[in-house]
Amino acid sequence: MERIAVYPGSFDPVTLGHLDIIERSAKIFDKIIVGVLNNNSKIPLFSAEERVSMLVEVTKHLENVQVMAFEGLLVDFASQLHASVIIRGLRAVTDFEYELQMAQTNRIMQGNIDTFFLTTSLEYSYLSSSVVREVAKFGGDVAKFVPASVIPVLYKKVRRKEDGIK
Ligand code: ADP
DSSP states (O other), rough: OOOOOEEEEEOOTHHHHHHHHHHHHHHHHEEEEEEEOOOOOSSSSSSSHHHHHHHHHHTOTTTTTEEEEEOHHHHHHHHHHTTEEEEEEEEEEEHHHHHHHHHHHHHHHHHTTTTEEEOOGGTTTTHHHHHHHHHHHTEEEEEEEESHHHHHHHHHHEEEEEEOOO
């Protein structure tokens, strides 16, 4: 039986921290499906299609990684894909309470799906998509935060946003 894992998130945009989690989990599971959440309460900077295409580009060296957008409940998405594992990254204690609550809720809804936590690599423990968006907005250097192919897309987007174009 193939061990399929789903790695869900907003990825708005994908950071080096996310990529680190994807690369590490791709060594542990047979197949990783990165699930780009399309029904977030927050209004994202990038559309789901844009977030998927950035992720496809930065994971193209990983044969067992696939990227898909999804709406609705994560456990339903995971079940449809026959995934038995949900992957989440833990950066700091502040992530813990929310992650524990989500993992327990998901397990009550779908007892055969387990959440698998990877602790972040130290060099990325401070990194979040929201910090990256702020730095880019003010013209800061994001090269240490996001994969190279994301840099031009990110600058272009924040510039367009400032110009009032979607
Ligand atoms: P969400 O809005 O669902 O938290 P994110 O895109 O912010 O989505 O994060 C997706 C997952 O990646 C979460 O499990 C989060 O804890 C993890 N993650 C975010 N940033 C990092 C990082 N720098 N290092 C490791 N894991 C991270």
